[in-house]
Amino acid sequence: MxxxxxxxxxxxxxxxxxxxxxxxxxxxxxxxxxxxxxxxxxxxxxxxxxxxxxxxxxxxxxxxxxxxxxxxxxxxxxxxxxxxxxxxxxxxxxxxxxxxxxxxxxxxxxxxxxxxxxxxxxxxxxxxxxxxxxxxxxxxxxxxxxxxxxxxxxxxxxxxxxxxxxxxDPISHDKHIAYVSHLSHISSFMLGKTVIEKEKNERDIFDMAGSGFESTVRLAKSSPAMWAPIFEQNKTNVIETLEEYIGNLQKFKELMQENNFQAIYEEMENTNHIKNILNGIR
Amino acid sequence: MxxxxxxxxxxxxxxxxxxxxxxxxxxxxxxxxxxxxxxxxxxxxxxxxxxxxxxxxxxxxxxxxxxxxxxxxxxxxxxxxxxxxxxxxxxxxxxxxxxxxxxxxxxxxxxxxxxxxxxxxxxxxxxxxxxxxxxxxxxxxxxxxxxxxxxxxxxxxxxxxxxxxxxxDPISHDKHIAYVSHLSHISSFMLGKTVIEKEKNERDIFDMAGSGFESTVRLAKSSPAMWAPIFEQNKTNVIETLEEYIGNLQKFKELMQENNFQAIYEEMENTNHIKNILNGIR
Incomplete structure (x- = not known):
């Protein structure tokens, strides 16, 4: 063969x-x-x-x-x-x-x-x-x-x-995968960017970042040559996921601005449920 | 003792x-x-x-x-x-x-x-x-x-x-830690939320999500009782990091809408540099 x-x-x-x-x-x-x-x-x-x-x-x-x-x-x-x-x-x-x-x-x-x-x-x-x-x-x-x-x-x-x-089918594939894979990559790249822009002194990042930061920005090491074309081919779906993600972040920020930390607590508690989903992945 | x-x-x-x-x-x-x-x-x-x-x-x-x-x-x-x-x-x-x-x-x-x-x-x-x-x-x-x-x-x-x-000093601590820790947690919680809201059928998440998704949403398992008070006490700094993060995501989305995938490539390439920073953490 x-x-x-x-x-x-x-x-x-x-x-x-x-x-x-x-x-x-x-x-x-x-x-x-x-x-x-x-x-x-x-x-x-x-x-x-x-x-x-x-x-x-x-x-x-x-x-x-x-x-x-x-x-x-x-x-x-x-x-x-x-x-x-x-x-x-x-x-x-x-x-x-x-x-x-x-x-x-x-x-x-x-x-x-x-x-x-x-x-x-x-x-x-x-x-x-x-x-x-x-x-x-x-x-x-x-x-x-x-x-x-x-x-x-x-x-x-x-x-x-x-x-x-x-x-x-290919249409469903591209729609779902935008949520469970493509969005994670953008979230990670932009998180890395936000921190690098701010922390000009890398020593501060070395010293203060823990395994949590490492885990969330891991995907920002990914190859741009692979990922730019993926975002291009799945543009419509990826933009939709980004809009929903940005909307959720915006809402979280507004709850903080309104000092509604009870609602912040509930947002996190509802999402804790992700544990079961992640157990399903393993 | x-x-x-x-x-x-x-x-x-x-x-x-x-x-x-x-x-x-x-x-x-x-x-x-x-x-x-x-x-x-x-x-x-x-x-x-x-x-x-x-x-x-x-x-x-x-x-x-x-x-x-x-x-x-x-x-x-x-x-x-x-x-x-x-x-x-x-x-x-x-x-x-x-x-x-x-x-x-x-x-x-x-x-x-x-x-x-x-x-x-x-x-x-x-x-x-x-x-x-x-x-x-x-x-x-x-x-x-x-x-x-x-x-x-x-x-x-x-x-x-x-x-x-x-x-x-405590002021510097709270400012830096907002970037390298607190923001990662919000990014992860909101990513989990965005995906859970969309994928009502959890079977789809199980089957389609890989280790990348798992890594970026890991922190969304964290305890709300611990994190809500952190966000409350570090409110000003955390809101600032969120604004910068949302701004970067927004810009990424706009580059996609303008079909400027060359700029998308460069954004990712510049952030790839995070590799060295993460090596510093380990």
């Missing part, structure tokens, strides 16, 4: 590592426009061989694990290049534009739209890790548009590396 | 556990208005004996580890009750009002204002843990107002349990 990983970073590289373990006979080919990453991925054993798009006709499975704007640029070319029995899987954090761009493609049935809910704030081949997908959810969109035997091949692979599958 | 812990929860209980280890001869007395907590603290071995305020005249060291509004209510009574050679240490997350209330107290020199930058999102005696303060910063305010030999006793204790000391 020839597996092609387009984008040998955290997400693509972690698939490569788990596939090597589950399919010892698989040969892993890497494609990356960043030649340093490609070299690094080879050296780290994430991929077996560095190739270019020209080699795609040999692929049985292709993972497209690059920023979502780059996926929009290359996806139809990838489908053009693969043979009739290959499955091309994208793993981007937006699904609507990506499903739209391949809608009329003659090889639409060779494509599977997915979003593995997994990752860290790090990027590049060094960030790839075995077992990243263990017990994580993979959201698959428009599964009925993928050829049945290719669905089977992809689902067997996801199952072997420990993923749970959930099916969803 | 008789150590009194007023408030046998996460913070006070963790001091009790570390003191037991470092001072095997110390006897730990617990005071708590929550009788279940007091019983639990005894059963868990966090304290040796449950007592009331009447016993305070036997104390050599007193930790006041209760919500900051309760500290304001009881602190002068605690100082009244202790003998002339006792040190009373408060560990609250605000310092200005607390220093103010004891300013003219005849036993002001028996008081030390501190803020250990340590904790988790959990509370109560079960949340107490050994080693919580290892390599954590303890901010001490107005140290010059504490009797020298009592400073020494407190600093030796902090040093034995592994804390670094930083000195600061």
């Amino acid at each position: 020839n597996v092609f990983i387009i984008g040998t970073g955290l997400i693509g590289g972690s698939f490569a590592l788990d596939i090597q373990e589950q399919y010892p006979e698989a040969k892993i080919f890497g494609i990356d426009q960043n030649s340093d990453h490609l070299k690094e991925a080879k050296e780290l054993g994430v991929i077996h061989e560095a190739v270019t798009f020209d080699a795609l006709s040999d692929a049985d499975i292709v993972f497209v694990a690059i920023p979502v704007n780059a996926t929009l640029s290359v996806l139809t070319n990838v489908l053009d290049a693969v043979h009739d029995n290959a499955v091309v899987i994208d793993v981007g954090s937006t699904k609507q534009d990506i499903c739209e761009i391949v809608k009329e493609h003659p090889k639409r049935r060779n494509f599977l739209a997915s979003h593995p809910i997994a990752g860290t704030e790090f990027s590049g081949p060094k960030a790839a890790m075995k077992g990243l997908y263990q017990q994580k959810t993979n959201i698959i969109c428009e599964v009925e548009k993928t050829a049945f035997k290719l669905q089977e091949r992809a689902l067997e692979l996801f199952s072997k590396i420990g993923m749970r599958i959930r099916y969803m | 008789n150590v009194f812990i007023i408030g046998t929860g996460l913070i006070g209980g963790s001091f009790a556990l570390d003191i037991q280890e470092q001072y095997p001869e110390a006897k730990i007395f617990g005071i708590d208005q929550n009788s279940d907590h007091l019983k639990e603290a005894k059963e868990l071995g966090v304290i040796h004996e449950a007592v009331t305020f009447d016993a305070l005249s036997d104390a050599d060291i007193v930790f006041v580890a209760i919500p900051v509004n309760a500290t304001l209510s009881v602190l002068t009574n605690v100082l009244d009750a202790v003998h002339d050679n006792a040190v009373v240490i408060d560990v609250g997350s605000t310092k200005q009002d607390i220093c103010e209330i004891v300013k003219e107290h005849p036993k002001r020199r028996n008081f030390l204002a501190s803020h250990p930058i340590a904790g988790t999102e959990f509370s109560g005696p079960k949340a107490a843990m050994k080693g919580l303060y290892q390599q954590k910063t303890n901010i001490i305010c107005e140290v010059e107002k504490t009797a020298f030999k009592l400073q020494e006793r407190a600093l030796e204790l902090f040093s034995k349990i592994g804390m670094r000391i930083r000195y600061m």
Whole structure:
């Protein structure tokens, strides 16, 4: 089985590592426009061989694990290049534009739209890790548009590396994911910005910040090259979440200004309920 | 050495556990208005004996580890009750009002204002843990107002349990801590609220939320009884941080509305710098 990983970073590289373990006979080919990453991925054993798009006709499975704007640029070319029995899987954090761009493609049935809910704030081949997908959810969109035997091949692979599958339409995916993922990233980036702007003396941040600050700004380490295109493709939903978030912050501020600390208490108490939700995630 | 812990929860209980280890001869007395907590603290071995305020005249060291509004209510009574050679240490997350209330107290020199930058999102005696303060910063305010030999006793204790000391005036403390701690909590609570309001079907949150969401909303599990009084006592500073945070979110939203994703990219890239700051915290 020839597996092609387009984008040998955290997400693509972690698939490569788990596939090597589950399919010892698989040969892993890497494609990356960043030649340093490609070299690094080879050296780290994430991929077996560095190739270019020209080699795609040999692929049985292709993972497209690059920023979502780059996926929009290359996806139809990838489908053009693969043979009739290959499955091309994208793993981007937006699904609507990506499903739209391949809608009329003659090889639409060779494509599977997915979003593995997994990752860290790090990027590049060094960030790839075995077992990243263990017990994580993979959201698959428009599964009925993928050829049945290719669905089977992809689902067997996801199952072997420990993923749970959930099916969803691309519009619902983009709407929900704006709340539970995209908004968290903006909240974190802007929190980091607010503190950095204020605390010109970093020593003060080092000394006074604890694990709480660290936890809330962790996502502000994330890659802008990955996230700017996600916000662009999910613009309408993300703006809606931002408006609701800003509205809630504004209301909290007004309650403070009115010295209504009983209401502040209740706001927090109602949200404490998040404990149960987070227990459900684990 | 008789150590009194007023408030046998996460913070006070963790001091009790570390003191037991470092001072095997110390006897730990617990005071708590929550009788279940007091019983639990005894059963868990966090304290040796449950007592009331009447016993305070036997104390050599007193930790006041209760919500900051309760500290304001009881602190002068605690100082009244202790003998002339006792040190009373408060560990609250605000310092200005607390220093103010004891300013003219005849036993002001028996008081030390501190803020250990340590904790988790959990509370109560079960949340107490050994080693919580290892390599954590303890901010001490107005140290010059504490009797020298009592400073020494407190600093030796902090040093034995592994804390670094930083000195600061109460006004600066409250201003900085609003940015690096209080704002993170509001950001997290309001993020949790925004998502819970939207995702009426919790199954969707379970399935779609990943570790990023978990990290940013972790603090929304925190105790409202502890946090509402902190926001009240640090109202002016917290409102200022909220205004700056809301302003940054608003600007981010406007950049998205203008399709200026280059600027969005740059905002994130500039904030990526937080990596170095967080490395400084660890």
